[in-house]
Amino acid sequence: MAPTTKEEVKVQKDRSMILQKEMIAGHFERLEKAPETGEKVVYTFVPGNLTELIRSFGALPLLPEINALQSGMRGKSKGYIAEAERNGHSEDVCTYVKCDIGMLRSGNIGPTGTRLPKPDLLLLSYTGCYTFMKWFELLREEYDCPTVFLHVPYQGDGTLLPEHRAYVVKQLRETIIPALEQVTGRPYDEDLLRENLARSAQAEDDLVAVLHSAKNRPSPIDSYFGGVYYVGPIFSAFRGTPEGVDYYRALRQEVEARVAAKQGPLTPVGRLDDQKYRLVVEGPPNWTSFREFWKMFAEEGAVVVASTYTKVGGTYDFGFRHDPSDPLGTLADYCGGCYTNHNLPGRIEMLERYVKEYEADGFIINSVKSCNSFSAGQLMILREVERRTGIPGGFVESDLVDPRYFSAANIKNRLESYLQMIEARRAGGATSSEALGRLA
Amino acid sequence: MNCFVGIDLGSTITKAVILDEAGEVLGRGITNSRSNYDLAAEVARTEAFVTARFGLLRKEVEKAAGGAMLDRLLRAFRTEQTLVQLDRLQHHIDAEVVSTVAGPLQQPVTEVIDEIFRRLRQEEEDWFAGRTEGTRSDFFRDHVGSGWARLSEELGPPVDVSFDLLLSLYDKCIIKVENEPLELGFQDHIDAALARIGDVEGVDAVRLGVERARDAELVEVATIGTGYGRARLPFAKEQIRSEILCHGLGAHRMFPNTRTVLDIGGQDTKAIQVDGRGIVTSFQMNDRCAAGCGRYLGYIADEMNIGLHELGPLAQRSSRRVKINSTCTVFAGAELRERLSLGEQREDILAGLHRAVILRAMSLLARSGGVDDEFTFTGGVARNPAAVAALEELVAENYGDRTLNISPSSIYTGALGAAIFAMRAAEEGRGVAGTGTRQEA
Numbered sequence: 001m002a003p004t005t006k007e008e009v010k011v012q013k014d015r016s017m018i019l020q021k022e023m024i025a026g027h028f029e030r031l032e033k034a035p036e037t038g039e040k041v042v043y044t045f046v047p048g049n050l051t052e053l054i055r056s057f058g059a060l061p062l063l064p065e066i067n068a069l070q071s072g073m074r075g076k077s078k079g080y081i082a083e084a085e086r087n088g089h090s091e092d093v094c095t096y097v098k099c100d101i102g103m104l105r106s107g108n109i110g111p112t113g114t115r116l117p118k119p120d121l122l123l124l125s126y127t128g129c130y131t132f133m134k135w136f137e138l139l140r141e142e143y144d145c146p147t148v149f150l151h152v153p154y155q156g157d158g159t160l161l162p163e164h165r166a167y168v169v170k171q172l173r174e175t176i177i178p179a180l181e182q183v184t185g186r187p188y189d190e191d192l193l194r195e196n197l198a199r200s201a202q203a204e205d206d207l208v209a210v211l212h213s214a215k216n217r218p219s220p221i222d223s224y225f226g227g228v229y230y231v232g233p234i235f236s237a238f239r240g241t242p243e244g245v246d247y248y249r250a251l252r253q254e255v256e257a258r259v260a261a262k263q264g265p266l267t268p269v270g271r272l273d274d275q276k277y278r279l280v281v282e283g284p285p286n287w288t289s290f291r292e293f294w295k296m297f298a299e300e301g302a303v304v305v306a307s308t309y310t311k312v313g314g315t316y317d318f319g320f321r322h323d324p325s326d327p328l329g330t331l332a333d334y335c336g337g338c339y340t341n342h343n344l345p346g347r348i349e350m351l352e353r354y355v356k357e358y359e360a361d362g363f364i365i366n367s368v369k370s371c372n373s374f375s376a377g378q379l380m381i382l383r384e385v386e387r388r389t390g391i392p393g394g395f396v397e398s399d400l401v402d403p404r405y406f407s408a409a410n411i412k413n414r415l416e417s418y419l420q421m422i423e424a425r426r427a428g429g430a431t432s433s434e435a436l437g438r439l440a
Numbered sequence: 441m442n443c444f445v446g447i448d449l450g451s452t453i454t455k456a457v458i459l460d461e462a463g464e465v466l467g468r469g470i471t472n473s474r475s476n477y478d479l480a481a482e483v484a485r486t487e488a489f490v491t492a493r494f495g496l497l498r499k500e501v502e503k504a505a506g507g508a509m510l511d512r513l514l515r516a517f518r519t520e521q522t523l524v525q526l527d528r529l530q531h532h533i534d535a536e537v538v539s540t541v542a543g544p545l546q547q548p549v550t551e552v553i554d555e556i557f558r559r560l561r562q563e564e565e566d567w568f569a570g571r572t573e574g575t576r577s578d579f580f581r582d583h584v585g586s587g588w589a590r591l592s593e594e595l596g597p598p599v600d601v602s603f604d605l606l607l608s609l610y611d612k613c614i615i616k617v618e619n620e621p622l623e624l625g626f627q628d629h630i631d632a633a634l635a636r637i638g639d640v641e642g643v644d645a646v647r648l649g650v651e652r653a654r655d656a657e658l659v660e661v662a663t664i665g666t667g668y669g670r671a672r673l674p675f676a677k678e679q680i681r682s683e684i685l686c687h688g689l690g691a692h693r694m695f696p697n698t699r700t701v702l703d704i705g706g707q708d709t710k711a712i713q714v715d716g717r718g719i720v721t722s723f724q725m726n727d728r729c730a731a732g733c734g735r736y737l738g739y740i741a742d743e744m745n746i747g748l749h750e751l752g753p754l755a756q757r758s759s760r761r762v763k764i765n766s767t768c769t770v771f772a773g774a775e776l777r778e779r780l781s782l783g784e785q786r787e788d789i790l791a792g793l794h795r796a797v798i799l800r801a802m803s804l805l806a807r808s809g810g811v812d813d814e815f816t817f818t819g820g821v822a823r824n825p826a827a828v829a830a831l832e833e834l835v836a837e838n839y840g841d842r843t844l845n846i847s848p849s850s851i852y853t854g855a856l857g858a859a860i861f862a863m864r865a866a867e868e869g870r871g872v873a874g875t876g877t878r879q880e881a
Contacts (some may be wrong), residue, residue, distance in 0.1 A: 100723065189755035207512075369860065379807055383809075392721050392722055393722075395807075410725075413682065413683070413684075413725075414723075416682050417683070417684035417685060417720070417723060419720070420681060420682045420684075421682075421684070421685060421719070421720045421723075424685060424719045424720065425719055425721075428505050428717055428719050
């Protein structure tokens with residue numbers, strides 16, 4: 001590993017990042033005090049999360065995979081995973097799961113250092129990731145609390161049909177809402193839900209403006225490494241909350257100011273104004289070496305202009321907004337539209353659009369070892385996107401939160417080779433169809 | 441003459457290639473990689489300039505003096521280089537004995553060491569005189585190391601000097617020799633080499649040629665380096681190109697119709713697709729695990745107590761290949777012993793092992809986009825006939841007829857690509873030279 005210089009130690013942060021940090025800290029403090037304050041806690045996952053509904057019952061959402069990735073970023077996942085493996089979980093199991101289970105077994109101290117409360121309800125909104133179901137089975141064993149399951153049909157044919165939607169709404173009405181009523185002791189209040197949904201839509205507008213800003217040159221944002229911060233509040237506990245609205249307004253202003261000033265985003269090597277490569281990225285990031293991974297891109301002048309991972313909690317940039325006029329129907333649409341619930345052709349189409357609409361020079365897949373849900377079919381995706389766009393794709397491999405699977409030298413080598421390949425093609429004036437004809 | 445240098449800092453071996461103004465290969469240098477990367481690159485570069493000047497010399501006087509005379513001169517030169525390194529090794533070992541060996545033991549140890557060095561020098565003289573059979577390693581560490589081990593075993597124990605002590609002295613001090621800058625260039629030893637071959641007939645023509653080769657102005661205009669997995673490379677950032685791109689371009693240069701390249705090196709395997717100009721369009725390589733790379737075969741050879749170069753020919757004697765599932769180097773020894781205990785023949789097991797190595801490569805090839813025509817195989821494993829045979833068979837099965845290219849100098853593929861990049865950078869006027877200096881002979 002390259003020696004760390006003093007300059008790198010002093011991490012620069014945007015104002016929105018500081019704001020977000022405060023929001024998260026406040027949320028975790030509230031969670032820690034929940035057993036005393038009597039606030040109810042609902043564990044749920046990012047894709048297909050029903051935050052507006054949960055909040056309308058005055059309950060607090062807690063997202064185990066966010067805890068896992070935060071533990072990864074804070075260097076704690078290695079120990080947690082080891083703990084889970086000691087308890088019999090195999091090396092090949094999703095490392096988010098093992099990180100969470102290990103954290104639980106190690107005293108359940110959350111990423112910000114506060115103790116996490118037990119769940120009053122496990123609410124599984126199933127949106128394409130089978131592992132989530134098994135994960136909650138394990139948590140149910142631990143906590144012995146009520147568990148509800150919302151089954152969202154997979155977009156096998158690329159769309160959510162009216163009967164799918166009706167099926168989800170029916171479950172919301174007949175299963176999810178009664179469970180929330182029972183746990184919180186409050187009746188369902190649709191007006192409150194509508195208010196939350198209206199706030200969601202407002203924040204979503206701002207988020208989409210931020211995501212679209214990457215069409216500028218230079219791009220004022222990094223839509224993958226920076227993007228995971230941008231989607232943080234809306235993917236987790238803050239969708240539909242006043243703080244969420246404030247955060248996205250502030251973020252949008254910050255980004256628009258950079259557009260006006262023709263500035264790039266802040267990265268681990270400082271502000272990236274000189275952007276040599278515009279990339280699209282598919283797959284989750286590695287969290288244990290997040291900054292190191294980002295630095296590899298930034299050092300080469302590569303900025304990510306669009307990513308699919310930042311759509312796992314909603315594909316707002318393709319037009320979806322939460323609609324207060326149809327509160328349960330809109331939740332059904334939301335759940336069905338999460339990236340994890342898209343089929344392979346849908347994912348290919350999304351990447352193709354990103355490459356073309358954001359005028360990308362290339363696209364990279366970060367294939368995650370322990371996430372079959374994401375990784376299965378990625379090489380097919382790669383070849384097909386290459387064929388459709390005429391741009392060669394790059395492929396690197398790492399993991400979510402298991403540091404053993406981040407081989408820095410290997411990833412750097414692949415990334416640099418890939419970027420030099422783009423450079424060589426530019427210099428050589430390669431016509432994409434000629435170079436890639438064989439791949440068709 | 442302007443020249444362009446490419447250096448490939450590999451995990452086990454460092455290679456350098458020099459191109460002349462016409463893009464022809466002027467010299468090649470090779471050395472074992474070591475902890476001091478700057479020095480590894482420097483030694484390979486120096487070696488490449490030595491062979492470049494010998495190449496010039498050959499052009500000048502081959503007709504007049506004959507190839508045999510020049511071969512003898514080169515041999516003399518190598519002997520001079522070896523003797524210098526032996527002196528340095530002895531210097532370090534003597535110092536090590538004084539500082540680490542207990543007083544009463546020092547005298548017997550020193551006596552044994554003196555005798556070992558006397559014999560090693562004699563063996564070097566015998567090699568020069570052509571009295572030694574077989575080939576020897578290109579690397580000082582290896583060819584002196586095997587002699588050291590043999591002589592230590594023979595001379596140490598009879599006088600109660602432990603073999604292990606002698607070996608540990610060597611291990612400590614060879615690293616010092618490898619990591620100190622030594623004078624091993626053309627100018628440093630060519631006069632001694634000339635003196636060594638003596639006043640034989642035709643030597644005057646050689647002398648004249650040597651003067652011309654010595655005076656030839658070789659200006660290193662641009663240098664490009666490549667190498668994988670290093671925390672840092674001893675080149676400036678603008679002088680570095682990816683190993684993948686260098687391999688693609690090098691293979692294209694060796695075989696212009698190349699579309700797919702497979703490189704199996706010591707610790708990594710790469711599958712690369714290139715277009716008609718040698719530009720990489722897609723690639724895949726092994727990730728965290730080096731199973732099935734060259735080192736795996738090296739380990740198997742060690743387990744079987746045979747030389748690496750003997751593995752392939754032995755495997756080719758197989759008539760009934762054993763199916764091997766694991767290419768894990770760590771498990772290889774156990775699997776091998778188990779198969780032997782089950783009564784399998786060594787050649788049949790080896791045939792299976794070679795196929796397993798190639799099967800792993802086939803998976804990478806498939807992931808990179810398949811095997812197109814023509815197909816070029818590079819890296820150390822390309823020198824193994826059983827690996828080549830397994831590859832030919834599997835490629836034919838999966839992709840049909842393909843022309844398979846293997847160059848005898850395939851080990852230099854990456855360095856060659858780097859040298860072409862250096863030449864191009866110079867043509868484009870990009871300042872990647874760093875030196876721009878005239879290379880002293």
